[in-house]
Structure formats: structure tokens, C-alpha cells
Amino acid sequence: MSVMPVVGIDDLAIYVPKLYLDYKDFAEARGIDPQKLEYGIGIKKMAIADTNQDSACMAANACLKLMQKNHLHPEDIGRVYVATESSLDESKAMNSFVIGMLEQIYGEGSFEHAGGIECKFACVSGSYALYDNANWIRAEENNGKAAIVIVSDIAKYDMGSTGEYTQGAGAVALLIRENPRLMAYDPKVPSTTIKNEYDFYRPFGKETPLVNGSYSNLLYLISVRKAFDLYKEKAIKTGLIKLKDGESITDHIDYFAVHLPYRKMGEKALAYLLRHEWRHLPRWKHVIKEIGMQEPQPKDPRGTIESILADTEFMKADEQFRRAFMQTSFYNEVYEKKMASSLEASAIIGNLYTASMYMGLRSLLEFEFKKGIDLEGKRIGFGSYGSGSSAMVFSGIIQPQYKEVVSKMNLDEDIGPRQKLSMEEYERLHRNERTFKDSVIRAHKEFVLVRLGGNTADKAGFREYNYVS
Numbered sequence: 181m182s183v184m185p186v187v188g189i190d191d192l193a194i195y196v197p198k199l200y201l202d203y204k205d206f207a208e209a210r211g212i213d214p215q216k217l218e219y220g221i222g223i224k225k226m227a228i229a230d231t232n233q234d235s236a237c238m239a240a241n242a243c244l245k246l247m248q249k250n251h252l253h254p255e256d257i258g259r260v261y262v263a264t265e266s267s268l269d270e271s272k273a274m275n276s277f278v279i280g281m282l283e284q285i286y287g288e289g290s291f292e293h294a295g296g297i298e299c300k301f302a303c304v305s306g307s308y309a310l311y312d313n314a315n316w317i318r319a320e321e322n323n324g325k326a327a328i329v330i331v332s333d334i335a336k337y338d339m340g341s342t343g344e345y346t347q348g349a350g351a352v353a354l355l356i357r358e359n360p361r362l363m364a365y366d367p368k369v370p371s372t373t374i375k376n377e378y379d380f381y382r383p384f385g386k387e388t389p390l391v392n393g394s395y396s397n398l399l400y401l402i403s404v405r406k407a408f409d410l411y412k413e414k415a416i417k418t419g420l421i422k423l424k425d426g427e428s429i430t431d432h433i434d435y436f437a438v439h440l441p442y443r444k445m446g447e448k449a450l451a452y453l454l455r456h457e458w459r460h461l462p463r464w465k466h467v468i469k470e471i472g473m474q475e476p477q478p479k480d481p482r483g484t485i486e487s488i489l490a491d492t493e494f495m496k497a498d499e500q501f502r503r504a505f506m507q508t509s510f511y512n513e514v515y516e517k518k519m520a521s522s523l524e525a526s527a528i529i530g531n532l533y534t535a536s537m538y539m540g541l542r543s544l545l546e547f548e549f550k551k552g553i554d555l556e557g558k559r560i561g562f563g564s565y566g567s568g569s570s571a572m573v574f575s576g577i578i579q580p581q582y583k584e585v586v587s588k589m590n591l592d593e594d595i596g597p598r599q600k601l602s603m604e605e606y607e608r609l610h611r612n613e614r615t616f617k618d619s620v621i622r623a624h625k626e627f628v629l630v631r632l633g634g635n636t637a638d639k640a641g642f643r644e645y646n647y648v649s
């Protein structure tokens with residue numbers, strides 16, 4: 181029997197637009213307590229795309245960085261996938277635009293031998309794309325070539341809505357190959373859930389999503405927890421993780437990286453998961469003792485998400501219990517050790533939809549390394565969520581060569597100098613009052629949109645990009 185190749189993430193590169201909105205300006209303009217944004221949501225700066233930027237050029241910018249820093253040429257790459265929920269065309273895939281941009285650098289037709297598609301399932305699609313490409317390499321159909329998966333999005337909500345303070349923009353390009361330097365996927369354990377839901381969606385032609393905020397939060401938690409249950413079953417069955425009496429599977433996961441629509445959601449997801457995993461273990465009585473109250477139960481524990489949300493007495497008590505749990509030494513030990521570093525980037529960039537969990541991974545690696553921790557052999561557990569809805573839980577092990585990649589990571593340098601927008605400038609951008617020809621910043625060493633539509637009807641929808649050197 182042939183041995184399955186070890187496959188995973190070898191390196192990653194990020195692109196973040198240079199404009200941002202400061203939380204204090206935003207809070208003042210909307211009459212919100214800035215403390216709510218800083219601590220209740222966990223946002224300080226939201227990246228805002230310029231008029232000549234879209235998800236395709238952000239994706240190409242991240243991909244070019246990834247290729248340049250790894251001295252990769254198109255012939256080294258067999259697949260370029262883009263996962264996004266900021267699609268530009270109903271038919272033409274975003275990766276075709278990206279290939280067009282990359283070929284301005286590497287030569288016309290230089291990617292012709294490769295393949296790839298655009299993937300959609302709200303924020304989870306990048307995780308599916310990564311896994312499908314990892315399996316393409318494991319199946320040894322890659323002819324020695326690597327795959328690049330780019331996750332790229334602009335999170336834009338209605339002005340004045342509660343979603344407006346969870347905006348952001350950016351892209352992450354990930355290099356997938358055999359014997360990766362960064363992280364190897366744990367095989368046979370990825371687990372998914374899927375259900376037809378309307379927690380967050382964006383009908384055709386609408387620029388901003390329709391959101392049921394509290395429903396989406398609870399659905400995220402429940403979906404990831406269900407996928408985690410399936411992951412646990414597989415991890416035990418395959419012998420990947422061996423549980424001793426009184427242990428939780430979370431004890432065998434060194435780091436958690438989860439979908440981050442906003443920083444606080446990561447903290448809440450960890451709390452929900454730990455409560456679920458610990459409540460039947462001996463340690464729970466010590467947790468309850470520290471909290472000083474019993475865990476509340478919904479009137480109908482087998483009810484729907486709607487019935488749980490409508491059970492206001494339970495919801496109130498559960499909020500109180502969750503907050504108290506998040507104050508315990510038990511939660512805080514896990515949070516500080518296993519999650520906090522992954523949330524740093526989210527607070528200064530904002531929501532990146534498909535890219536948010538991978539920006540979290542990048543943040544986790546950089547800031548844990550800067551603490552001087554030896555990361556070799558550590559297991560990262562991922563909780564990916566996409567509204568609509570699907571969750572994917574998987575894990576990977578940090579590889580011996582990780583230092584080669586992680587020691588060069590510097591978030592501030594990678595983001596580059598940024599320009600703060602006034603609320604007035606931000607609102608003009610939000611209302612699309614400036615065209616792509618009237619960008620706020622003059623682009624430098626990056627791809628931008630230079631033409632939209634042609635002079636004739638058959639060129640409608642054409643998008644032309646240029647690399648500005």
C-alpha cells in the first residue's frame with residue numbers, strides 16, 4: 181500500500197487595502213460608546229477598499245506576493261483557486277481575472293497549463309478549496325506542482341446597520357504542497373455540516389447582505405460545534421487523538437483558529453466549544469464553583485434555534501452564565517494560551533469573510549512565535565463557518581521548518597503604511613460616489629482596476645486591471 185503524501189500549507193501572503201476607518205471616529209459619528217466597539221465587538225480599525233480595488237485585484241496582489249517571496253514561477257503551480265463571496269460576475273470566475281493580472285507579470289499564457297475555479301459558500305468556501313486542493317496533491321494528480329488558494333473579500337454592510345462595525349477588506353493567498361514547511365493537515369478527520377438557512381445572504385444585484393444578527397451568531401456556534409462533534413468522532417476512531425479519563429479533546433488541540441467576523445466572535449466561539457466539551461467532565465464542578473451559578477437550561481433543550489432565541493428567560497440567564505464563564509481562570513487559561521494571538525489581526529483589519537480565519541492563522545503564527553514559543557509539533561484546530569450554512573472543522577500540525585516562514589512575518593510591514601479616512605470620506609466611498617478613476621490613494625506596486633466596461637455593448641462587464649509599478 182502506498183503511503184499518503186504529507187500535504188498542507190507551505191506559506192501564505194496577505195494583502196490589505198491601505199485605507200482604514202478608526203473606531204473612535206465611527207463611534208462618535210454613529211453615537212455608539214467606543215468601548216462597545218473596542219471590547220464588545222473587538223474592532224479598532226476597519227480596512228476599507230479604495231475605489232479602484234475589488235476582490236479580484238486584492239486576490240492577485242496577495243498571490244503575486246506569495247509567488248515572489250517563494251521565487252515561484254507559473255510552471256511550479258498547477259491550480260489557482262479563488263474563494264470569495266464578493267463575486268464580480270455570475271459566470272466568469274474570479275480566478276480568471278487573477279490569472280489575467282498575474283500574466284501581466286509572468287507573460288501571456290504562462291498559466292495556461294494550470295486550472296482552478298471560483299468557490300462560493302459564504303465564509304467557509306476557502307476551507308473547502310484548500311481541502312480539495314490538498315486532496316488533489318494527495319491523489320498525486322498534481323504532476324509535482326503546487327496549488328494556490330486565494331481567499332479574498334470585501335465585507336460591506338448597510339450604513340447605520342449593526343453590521344456596519346463588522347466591515348473590512350483583504351485577501352490571503354495560501355500555498356499548498358507536499359511536505360509543507362508551515363502546517364500539515366491531519367488526514368481523515370475533516371468534518372462538515374450543511375443546512376439550508378437564511379442567517380446572512382446577499383441576493384443577486386444587492387451590494388450589501390441581509391443579516392439576522394443574533395440568529396447568525398447562534399447558528400455559527402451550533403454549526404461549528406456539530407462539525408466539531410463529527411471531527412471528534414473521527415479523531416478518536418482513527419487514533420489521531422487518544423483520550424484518557426477526564427480529558428477533553430480540546431486538551432489535545434494546542435491552538436484554535438476560527439472564523440472571525442469580528443474579534444469577540446472568536447472569544448465567544450471558544451467559550452461555547454469549551455462549555456460543550458467540558459460540561460460532562462470532572463473539571464466542570466470546579467468551573468461551576470468558580471462561576472457560582474448553575475448552567476441554565478432552555479425550556480425545550482431539543483428546540484430549534486428560533487425557539488431557543490425566543491426563550492428570553494433562558495437567553496438572558498445564558499448570557500449571564502457565558503459572561504461569567506469567560507471570566508473564569510479555566511476559560512482564561514485556554515483563551516490566553518490557545519486563541520488570543522489569532523485575534524490580533526482581526527482587531528486592526530476587520531471582517532474579511534472567507535479570508536478572516538486565514539488572517540487569524542497568520543496572526544496566531546506570528547504572535548505566538550514572537551512570544552518565543554516553540555511551535556513545532558503543535559496542533560491547530562480550525563472552526564470554519566459559512567452562513568447559509570455550512571461549517572468545517574479540521575486540524576493540522578505545525579512542521580519542523582515553520583521558522584523559515586514564520587520568523588519573517590511582520591503584520592505591520594505586510595499591511596504597509598495606511599491612510600485614515602474621515603467619516604465623510606468613508607461615507608462617500610460607501611455610497612459609491614467616487615468612481616474607480618478617482619481613487620483616494622495613488623496605487624504603488626500593485627494591481628488596480630483601470631477600466632470597467634468597454635465602448636461597445638459586447639464589452640459590457642469587461643474589467644481591466646493594470647500593475648502600477
Ligand code: CAA
Nearest residue numbers: 213215216219220221342343346393394396397400441567
Ligand atoms: N461597552 C462594552 N461592551 C458593550 C457596550 C459598552 N458600552 N455596549 C454593548 N457592549 C457589548 C454587548 O454586551 C455585546 O457583548 P456580548 O457579545 O459579550 O454579549 C457586544 O457589545 C455586542 O453588542 P450587541 O449584543 O448589542 O450586538 P449588536 O446589536 O451590536 O450586533 C452583531 C452585533 C449581531 C454581531 C452585528 O454586528 C451583526 O449583525 N453583524 C453581522 C453578522 C455577523 O457578523 N454574524 C456573525 C455570525 S455569521 C458569520 O460569521 C458570517 C459572516 O462573516 C457575516
